[in-house]
Amino acid sequence: MSLATWASESLHIARLPDVQYCVMQGDRCNYTADQPEYIKNEEAENEGKKVLSLSRDYEDHFHETVKRRLKMAGVRLGHLLNQLFAAP
DSSP states (O other): OOHHHHHHHHHHHHTSGGGOSOEEETTEEESBTTBSSOOOOSSSTTTTOOOOOOOHHHHHHHHHHHHHHHHHHHHHHHHHHHHHTOOO
């Protein structure tokens, strides 16, 4: 499995509306509905930053997804390390 596949899996999850990572507009994952990307405002440190409070319901909803993705990451990393350090 390639790194691009892993990234695509994560992007798919990030684009789910319940995740609240971005606002989908067509096939574009925007920072907010009226802001395509985050633009840092040097004068007002937190101005324009979106804040997501992780409620207990949010945690409960995504607990299994996070647990599954961490297991997958461990297996994939282990596989890469085994390939990297395999005896010639």
